[in-house]
Amino acid sequence: FVFKLTAAKQQDHFFQAAYLEERDAWVRDIKKAIHCLDGGQRFARKSTRKSIRLPETINLSALYLSMKDPEKGIKELKLEKDKKVFNYCFTGTSVIDWLVSSNSIRNRKEGLVLASSLLSEGYLQPAGDTSKAAAEGLSDTPFLDLCDAYYYFPDSGFFCEGNSSDDDVVLKEEFRGMVVKQGCLLKQ
Numbered sequence: 001f002v003f004k005l006t007a008a009k010q011q012d013h014f015f016q017a018a019y020l021e022e023r024d025a026w027v028r029d030i031k032k033a034i035h036c037l038d039g040g041q042r043f044a045r046k047s048t049r050k051s052i053r054l055p056e057t058i059n060l061s062a063l064y065l066s067m068k069d070p071e072k073g074i075k076e077l078k079l080e081k082d083k084k085v086f087n088y089c090f091t092g093t094s095v096i097d098w099l100v101s102s103n104s105i106r107n108r109k110e111g112l113v114l115a116s117s118l119l120s121e122g123y124l125q126p127a128g129d130t131s132k133a134a135a136e137g138l139s140d141t142p143f144l145d146l147c148d149a150y151y152y153f154p155d156s157g158f159f160c161e162g163n164s165s166d167d168d169v170v171l172k173e174e175f176r177g178m179v180v181k182q183g184c185l186l187k188q
Helices: 020-038 060-067 092-101 108-120 129-138 164-168
Strands: 002-006 012-016 077-081 084-091 125-127 150-152 159-161 177-181 184-187
Touching: 002 020, 020 125, 060 108, 084 092, 092 108, 092 150, 125 129, 129 150
Parallel strands: none
Antiparallel strands: 002 012, 077 084, 084 150, 084 159, 125 150, 177 184
């Protein structure tokens, strides 16, 4: 999942993502930035917190850690849809249900806003065609409160049998290390 970016001064920069979807997201954002700059526009990636006006009291990083808690967090399951098996994932409905039960939100509508921000900031990733289409803007909200919209944690060991990305399955053990920034990994 490595890609190379060559700067105007013929300097090569190599980037490595942890999985296929992350690599594609980096490439998409870089292409967007290049398009803006070539058009004479200023490129600025707006913070999710500002664009959807999350309260300052919400700490997405702490919320993410709570969601991943093995005992009290969201349960990762083996789900099947359209003859594909999705391992280490969960439904959009289970995310909203968990947010409600943990008193992180007051209602499901707030849950959609919060879950959308978790998705936008990379704490959740879409798995399957339904959730990927919504994340790419083909739905009213980037996150779907549906039983057939699947999501996963970026460092969960997710894989889907029969997916094109399954050809390059990377086991969790191969990517041990400390996450420095989304898309960057410091090896032990």
